[in-house]
Amino acid sequence: MNFGQYVIVTFILHALFFFSIFEIFLTSPIITGLDSLPPKNHRLAKRAVIVSIDGMRHRTFVLKKDDGELRAKHILNRACKTGVYAKSITQLPTESRPGHVAFLGGFGEDVSAVMAGWKKNPVPFDTVLNQSRAAWAFGSPDIVDIFSEPAHVTGITYSEDLEDFSTSNADYLDTWVEKQFELFMQEPPASVNQPGIIFFLHLLGTDTNGHAHRPKSSQYINNVDVVDNIVQNVENIVNKFYGDNETAFIVTSDHGMTEWGSHGSGSKDETVTPFVAWGAGIKHNNAQSCHSFLDPAHEKIDQIDISPTISLLLGNSLPANSIGIAPFSIFSTSSKNLHELKVTNMRQLWHQYEAKSSSSGISYPKISYEKLLQIENSDTLQTEFLEDVVNGIQFHHKALRPVLSFIVISMMISWQLVSVGLSARFLVDDVRRPKFSMLFFVIAALTILGLTIHYRLSVRNSLWAFAAMWSFYYSSYYCKTVFQLVKSSKPLVVLKLFFGVSFVAFLTTLIFNYRWLLSLVFIIFPFFNAFIAARTSKYSRSLIASFGILSIFPILPTIADSGIHRWLVVATLIFGTICFQQSSFSSRLQTKSMLSILLWMSLLSQTLICISDLFSVKPPDLSTYISWAVFFLSWTNPFLECQDVRCRFHAISISCLTVYCLLSTFYEGIFYIVLVWSLGEWIAVEIPLSNFNSAKLKENSMLFSDVGKFKKDDLRRSLVFIFFILMAFFGCGNVANLNSFSPSSILPFVHVFNPFLRGFLLFFKVILPFLPVCVAFLIIIRLLNIPFTAIFHFLVVFSDLMAFIFFFKVRDGGSWMDIGLSISYFSITLLMFLSLTLLMCAAHLMTHKKWKIRPFSN
Ligand SMILES: [Zn+2]
Known part of the structure; x- marks a missing residue:
């Protein structure tokens, strides 16, 4: 091999090595082309109102005013008297798009988004909004447009110019949403009367105020009062319009905010956000805990679990890629229907597990279809099995990483042999001419071939095995030279x-x-x-x-x-x-x-x-x-x-x-x-x-x-x-x-x-x-x-x-x-x-x- 050839192959192998991290580690957890399963349960609510307070941290949300009264008085009173309050623990990174995808789609950040500069989800995904009969989303174009879908979801957004970080107070972004909702409900389309619909309100005021003035500012803190008033007004409008008490209300947030007005990492201020639910289908079950919002032991919920909760309440199909498990204790329903809710959630998780496991050559021993049937038919369905299924999905998502890493690293190590072999002539005097070692090549190639067959690597993944063999071919010429080099020097050296x-x-x-x-x-x-x-x-x-x-x-x-x-x-x-x-x-x-x-x-x-x-x-x-x-x-x-x-x-x-x-x-x-x-x-x-x-x-x-x-x-x-x-x-x-x-x-x-x-x-x-x-x-x-x-x-x-x-x-x-x-x-x-x-x-x-x-x- 001459020097020019060596440089070219080195360059190609290094480019492959670079792209391998996107194939091995930074892969999307989303399974594409997965159909959604029809629900097996009865609906608990006819419609849901979801309010997302962007950038609202739990600590500030439950603050009291100087006179001892709660700032989010209306919302927290609802939680205490007719609903539930829990700390919603968000996913990482604590950013707006991943946060909303988590509680509307039911899964964490898709790391393959790094290729798109974190701007959007690179793969289309499913959410509670497009699984609803119809949905209307109000708020910032940055968020609403991600979830808009002409067939189901109508987006009503302001122009981006309105999001001005230099304004003295950004709560007008929230009152804009309130106003639009009011106008919408004055002359709504006929489709608002069908069951299984969602109103989604995205309030960006807190996030903007937090970034511009920091969470300790009066602007951020007073924004809680503003949001509380908006929620009260929206609830009144909805109840007056429908008058049937069939609406479920959910108030939560995509992420929190640090003391210095940033978010993205995993500090408590960024990951702990409020979750409040009340209305149709929601049990009133934490009367005691509503006075101790700041208690560290207060009930918690995973942000991704909110997604199946909304779908189950409405009797809609769960988002196809959701790996959330609904907190079943918050539902107010018969024990028979509760069982059906659990089965719906479990079946949807199993559906993903099957799709993931069929594409991987490794088995996950903890769960099987027989066990699923057995648990499904038992009277008391425990949620532990659901957690096992989620673990199984994640296991299969990462299952091939060690094998692929081994193949890629062995490819690079074998290239190191070539580099050392080529430099041998600069190190010792009498270097033998490079001679192809059949033994080395056969052993190395058979190992990689064996792994490819054993783990049933896809055509795409087999490309790495092919690249490794290509590298082995060259190193087979130099392994004897390297051996000679080692033998000619003292072992200690x-x-x-x-x-x-x-x-x-x-x-x-x-x-x-x-x-x-x-x-x-x-x-x-x-x-x-x-x-x-x-x-x-x-x-x-x-x-x-x-x-x-x-x-x-x-x-x-x-x-x-x-x-x-x-x-x-x-x-x-x-x-x-x-x-x-x-x-x-x-x-x-x-x-x-x-x-x-x-x-x-x-x-x-x-x-x-x-x-x-x-x-x-x-x-x-x-x-x-x-x-x-x-x-x-x-x-x-x-x-x-x-x-x-x-x-x-x-x-x-x-x-x-x-x-x-x-x-x-x-x-x-x-x-x-x-x-x-x-x-x-x-x-x-x-x-x-x-x-x-x-x-x-x-x-x-x-x-x-x-x-x-x-x-x-x-x-x-x-x-x-x-x-x-x-x-x-x-x-x-x-x-x-x-x-x-x-x-x-x-x-x-x-x-x-x-x-x-x-x-x-x-x-x-x-x-x-x-x-x-x-x-x-x-x-x-x-x-x-x-x-x-x-x-x-x-x-x-x-x-x-x-x-x-x-x-x-x-x-x-x-x-x-x-x-x-x-x-x-x-x-x-x-x-x-x-x-x-x-x-x-x-x-x-x-x-x-x-x-x-x-x-x-x-
Ligand atoms: Zn922000």
Whole structure:
């Protein structure tokens, strides 16, 4: 296999590895094409009114006024006198769409929605609304439109412009709904008289007030009174219109809200919401508990259980994908009908279980059809069996994960064999030609084939087995080479190497969550380096100092959390400019004047922004022109610089600094300077100073050179390079910061909001500190004659080791942020080898001698 082939196959296999997480972990729990079963019970209510108070947390809902009276007086009185109150425990993530899907559709978030940017459910699903005879939904278009369905559900919504977060009080969103309902009931269509209908009112006022003013505000708290009045009015209108006491009322919420006005994660304030039900079919059974709403032991209900409750009350079919179990104790009906209610709920769950289990080759021993019949015919149907069926559904949903994970991981491990096998020629002298090992291939292929047949993998899943065999085919050529490599070295050395590299890979994955570990690495490193590196036996004081200062940055608060202090950037630029003018190396730079101009321009632009900020005026357009001029001119400079390696490194670093400072809002510039200083010290430790000073760029040198050996010391150097890359990434922020990138940091470039430009500049800001790191490493491998091809193999193996760890940490539950982060960690590490190679190519271009053009003929 030649190098080009290797790169192509590596790329394809890594793309497959990336997409495998969407096939294995982030799969939809929804079974498509499932028909709904006809109900077996009698209806308990003719119609239901469902009120959803968006973003209402339990704690605030049961608050009392100063005079001791309940805020939600009417609703809670109904709960105490004729109905039930329970804490509804929501699903994760605590967001509006998943919350409503949970209590109307009966299942938790469909994680495959991540592909659609969490905007909508990617698969059509069933709800209580479209299982009703007819339904009318009033409220926000964001929610109502998800559930509208021309045949059954009529949506009545306001325009999106009405949802204004800057208003002083958003309860007009709720009174709008009340008004529309009133108008609707004045001239309703004839279909409102049929049984099995639903009125759904979505009240967004509380959520908007909570976000804008926080839940402690009078706006959020008083909104409870507003909602209470609306519910009372709606109840009066309905009762007056029908006059038959056949209406069931349900009041609940999609999610709660934190003290600081957010939701999404799993804190109590976000997950505990009210559930109140009264009217037709509802038993009055918690008279005592209605005075102790704040009692932690108060009755609880799962949010997804509300969905079957509504359907059973109305005698409608249950939503096809609902995995809820109705709280049967709240129904007021005969014991015979109660039994039928349970059977309806059980049959619908069993229907899903059958569909799920037929597609999986694994059996779930706890339940069987015989047992179902036996329980169905018994007088006292216990709900434990229903829970077993739900567990069975979830078991089958995840059943194939271990098998598929095994296949995908074995595919990647076998590719590691190829990488190691190919780099063998850089490690030992006499490497045998690769020879196909039939034994290895047959054993590996038969194992995968056996798994495919045993677990009856679908055609789609069998594709992974096929990809694995493809990878085995290549690794069969190299397994003997790897075996020879292991045999030729001492067993202890191999073990030490294997565990050492695996440990470092594990350590680097921890840095993604704990930035301070990076500080530890950089404090320890100079001593460790002196200890391990054979050539540099003495401690370098300036190395210890620079690494020590660099290690401070990961323990500082991230830039996104610490706000904007632009004057510090100005100070950094002044300091940088003075140092540059005074330093000894600058006199050797041919383009000294050019760099000085760039620094002064950058300084001027930032100063203009600061001054306009001081007087609260719009920054002058001049700063924008200057910034863009710096942005483009800075790229010409490194290419124009002298052919002395040291000059080129400094010229590139300072060029990048001028742009980086323009994108900075706080201490990023200082971080960058310390980073470059440390890199300089690192080069000085690795390369004798005389070599470094006199080293010239080579003519026509190739990046992917095959010449040279890869020694143990080069492994250490490569690891230092990776830690420097992590420092460049985590020094001022973390992965989560990428989302919360402040628009003010691009102020020197654009004044108006432009998402595309903003994304581009953010990407640029992240990339910039990587460049000096790559240039420094390139200088080291050039001057020490380390073959980059060997380093490429190492990068593939190392980034895969990290990706394996993050593969098993991909989450399919929790907040959107948790799920999104777990995916980004996996993809960042998986593609690390690729992005670093591209960056090294960029560094190679920048340090290439060919670019040398004399700008000034002096
Ligand atoms: Zn919200």
